[in-house]
Amino acid sequence: MPLRADDWVLHLDEETQMDAYSLRACIDFIERQADADLGQGIIHYNAHDFWHAVLPTVGDISRVQDDYGRVAWQTNWARRASLGVHGSFLLLSGRVENAVGWETDVLTEDYWFCWSAMRRGFRIGLVPAIAREVSPRNLKDYSRQRRRWFTGIRAMGRPVGKLTLVLWCWRLLKPMYWAMSWHTTNQDARMPRWFFVSQLLCPVIERVFCAFGILVQDYDAGLTWSSMLMSQLLSLPMNMLLQFVDSYGIVAALLFPEKGFYIIAKS
Incomplete structure (x- = not known):
C-alpha cells in the first residue's frame, strides 16, 4: 500500500x-x-x-x-x-x-x-x-502453534533467539534437576544447602507471577471470586504439564521443523 x-x-x-x-x-x-x-x-x-x-x-x-x-x-x-x-x-x-x-x-x-x-x-x-483474544481450543493446536513459533525463531539464526530456545528447553529438564538436587543435598551432601535453598526462590517467583497472570485475566473477564479461586487451584497441577508441552514444541521444532502455517481452531 x-x-x-x-x-x-x-x-x-x-x-x-x-x-x-x-x-x-x-x-x-x-x-x-x-x-x-x-x-x-x-x-x-x-x-x-x-x-x-x-x-x-x-x-x-x-x-x-x-x-x-x-x-x-x-x-x-x-x-x-x-x-x-x-x-x-x-x-x-x-x-x-x-x-x-x-x-x-x-x-x-x-x-x-x-x-x-x-x-x-x-x-x-x-x-x-x-x-x-482466544486461546487454542485443544492441546494439539496449542502444541502446533508453539512448534511453528520455535521453528521460525530457529530459522532466523539470531543468537538471542537460539538462547531463548535453550532456556525454554530448560523447562523440560528442570523437574528432573530439582529431584536430583534434593537427593544430592540430603544424601550425598555434594550441593551446599544455601545454594539449594536459594534455587527454591525461582519456582516461588514463577508461581507468584503465574498467579498474577491468572488474576488479571479473571478479573478482567468479570469472574466471581469463587471462580477466580478455582482458577488458581486448577493452574497448580497443570502448569507443570504445560512446561513439558512447551518444551516438546521446541524439541519437535529442532527435529521436525514446521514446513508452513498450520491453521489452529479458536472457536
Whole structure:
C-alpha cells in the first residue's frame, strides 16, 4: 500500500476484540508520542469461552506475564524489542511499514518484522490498553502453534533467539534437576544447602507471577471470586504439564521443523 510516513496501521488477529478504551489509547499514542514508530499493547486471552479449554488457557498465562513484564519494560524504558512483538494489537507507522515490509519466508513473521525494524533503528513504545483474544481450543493446536513459533525463531539464526530456545528447553529438564538436587543435598551432601535453598526462590517467583497472570485475566473477564479461586487451584497441577508441552514444541521444532502455517481452531 502507498502509505505515507504519518499514516498508522493497527494490526489485529482475526479474533482480536478491541473496545472504545483501547481504540482511544491507540489514537492518543499516535497524537502524543514523539519518538516511537511502533506501538505494542497488552493482550489477554479471555475474549469468549474463557477457561473452556483449560490446558491451553493455563499455557497462555505465560504470555500475559510476558506482556506485563518484558514487553512493558522494553516498550516503556528500553524502547527496543529484542525478543519480538505480538503480531496483534501492533500499531505501526507508515514509515516503518514501508521500510521493512512483510515479505518473508520466516514462519514467525511478527518476530522477523520486529527484528528487522530494530536493525533499522526504529523505536517502540507501549500502548497502555488491553485487547482480548482466544486461546487454542485443544492441546494439539496449542502444541502446533508453539512448534511453528520455535521453528521460525530457529530459522532466523539470531543468537538471542537460539538462547531463548535453550532456556525454554530448560523447562523440560528442570523437574528432573530439582529431584536430583534434593537427593544430592540430603544424601550425598555434594550441593551446599544455601545454594539449594536459594534455587527454591525461582519456582516461588514463577508461581507468584503465574498467579498474577491468572488474576488479571479473571478479573478482567468479570469472574466471581469463587471462580477466580478455582482458577488458581486448577493452574497448580497443570502448569507443570504445560512446561513439558512447551518444551516438546521446541524439541519437535529442532527435529521436525514446521514446513508452513498450520491453521489452529479458536472457536
